[in-house]
Amino acid sequence: MNQSQDYESAIEICPGANWVGRRVEGALLNCNPYLLTLERGDKTPLHVLIDPGSPQDFKLTATKLIQLIGDLKNLSIITLNHQDPDIILTAPTLVSRFAPNALLLMTENTWRLVAHTGIPREKVKFVEQFHGTLRFKGTNRELKLVPTPFCHFTGAFGIYDVTNRILFSGDLFGGVTLDSEMFPLYAEERNWQGIRMFHELYFPCNSALKYAIEQIERLAPPVEIIAPQHGSIIKGDMLKEFMNRMARLRVGADLLSDRMDKLTWDAWNTVANEILVQVEHILGPGNAIYRIADDEELMDMARFEGNRIIIEKLPKLFIEGMVLTLTEKEVLRVANQIKVSAILACEAHGLPAPSIDLSSETTGTSDEFYPLAPIIDE
């Protein structure tokens, strides 16, 4: 439990934006609804409820909203990032009973599915009709509507409050809570594992993530806070770091090749460790391990247990990346010996040959002598 944060009250994350969610100890997936308030001088402010969340959390979320805005009738807009139950299940009750003055904002693709809840069509505004920007009478505040298709539904979109530089990103950048302790409201390095796992499970492919990150990077002024629908809010040093990692994360269908039997999986691990032992012999103890452990992309796919590599995903790609990392600074002769050893090890274990270019030049400049290990059995 994070003792420093009171999750029973609304928490202001920037001027006019409050987290109104609930944290359940031990729950894998916690939802983050947000209230965004746009002041309008003498007129009543506009209150925007972003991704209202689960019915399981509604009592506490409603209590927090009432503390902030007096009455749920004062909600002006409720946004739905996509049609998943953890976002929309409270929406029918809200618009029919507690917040009759609120309009729902979503994309047409999302509405086609949300329509089955019985919400009347006249309660709905489509994102598409605003051509990328929501403007409000009586205020100079602008909300950019950021397309994030397939992150993780085709009709998903982010909401960017230009004034506060905060992006409400829906499930994108959401994370599951793996720690037995509650996660902090603001992301730390340890949150990445839960974010990675959530995206591997629920997002379709890397190209969708890459496209969404490109849209986010284009926003002006640049984003300072990302507020997702699950897990922790991302800002400060973590923001650029997690965006970079997200842009190269392989998820969903990218990982179909990982669905293999245990024997095959074990064979890939054996190959990785055989290569490691051979290269350690050539380069000297610790050198190969150091280079692999220092490569963030490789460490996205594997971990070390002592001196042993345990591949966690994309084993063929890992072997290819491992060989590249181990050979890129070596002279051609040594590099090719390592490459040949990797290809032969895969063949010996009945695995598909990794895509390794034997003819390429390496960046090594000296041809100093390396004590040759018995890389190839003759």
Ligand SMILES: [Fe+2]
């Ligand atoms: Fe979702």
Ligand SMILES: [Fe+2]
């Ligand atoms: Fe969600």
